[in-house]
Amino acid sequence: MFDFKNRTLLLTGANGGISRAIAKTFFDLGANCVLTDLDEAGIQAFAAELDPSGARAVGLRQDAASPEDAERVLAFTAERFGALDVLVTSAGLYREKKVAEMSDAHWRTGIAVNLDGVFYTCRAAIPHFADNAAIVNVASMAGHRGSVGHADYAAAKGAVLTFSRTLAKELAPKVRVNAVSPGLIDTPMVRGLMDASGAALLADTPLKRLGTAEEVARVVAFLASDWASFVNGETVHVNGGLYIAS
Numbered sequence: 029m030f031d032f033k034n035r036t037l038l039l040t041g042a043n044g045g046i047s048r049a050i051a052k053t054f055f056d057l058g059a060n061c062v063l064t065d066l067d068e069a070g071i072q073a074f075a076a077e078l079d080p081s082g083a084r085a086v087g088l089r090q091d092a093a094s095p096e097d098a099e100r101v102l103a104f105t106a107e108r109f110g111a112l113d114v115l116v117t118s119a120g121l122y123r124e125k126k127v128a129e130m131s132d133a134h135w136r137t138g139i140a141v142n143l144d145g146v147f148y149t150c151r152a153a154i155p156h157f158a159d160n161a162a163i164v165n166v167a168s169m170a171g172h173r174g175s176v177g178h179a180d181y182a183a184a185k186g187a188v189l190t191f192s193r194t195l196a197k198e199l200a201p202k203v204r205v206n207a208v209s210p211g212l213i214d215t216p217m218v219r220g221l222m223d224a225s226g227a228a229l230l231a232d233t234p235l236k237r238l239g240t241a242e243e244v245a246r247v248v249a250f251l252a253s254d255w256a257s258f259v260n261g262e263t264v265h266v267n268g269g270l271y272i273a274s
Contacts, residue, residue, distance in 0.1 A: 045215025138180025211267020
């Protein structure tokens with residue numbers, strides 16, 4: 029349906045469950061893929077699995093909390109593939125800790141990865157965007173509703189939503205900026221939550237199931253495509269209706 033041939037994607041946090049599906053979707057649709065993750069060996073192995081030739085998929089180490097890493101990755105992307113057409117920020121850190129027991133270091137690390145990392149990568153990308161480029165920031169339903177035991181994550185994701193809307197105004201008309209807010213997606217990140225309260229969460233979900241990483245990836249691809257050419261500053265929920273259910 030969508031054609032990303034001769035277009036270049038940069039995807040952060042690319043070795044995660046949802047991110048792998050995003051990478052595969054864009055690669056299958058013809059994109060050049062620069063895939064980054066803190067796990068250098070893991071992301072290089074995934075890139076080689078996706079593209080054994082190494083011609084269209086490259087894996088690089090990136091600490092999302094490092095502005096220097098963001099600049100390095102964008103410089104590599106420009107040198108290897110030229111202008112950037114699609115940026116998807118998906119690096120995330122999701123840990124369990126209630127506010128009363130949360131240390132300063134825990135809070136700062138969560139904000140650094142989940143919010144600062146989006147800022148650093150988007151800022152570094154601005155000089156390298158092609159005309160009609162797109163950013164899709166991966167937020168979360170937690171950024172809209174809050175999440176017990178995940179205050180740092182929820183606060184950061186809420187900020188990502190407002191950051192995305194601001195950036196949509198600043199970068200238009202050259203670059204569109206949107207966000208996706210996944211809910212309960214069948215990935216390792218949510219399995220602990222499902223073990224604790226999965227039955228109740230599924231009962232509250234109108235579609236009565238978990239989503240798949242591929243379902244999120246398809247929404248990201250749509251937002252990055254020419255089919256969404258007049259969609260800017262929006263957030264698409266991908267949660268089977270859980271967000272509206274209570």
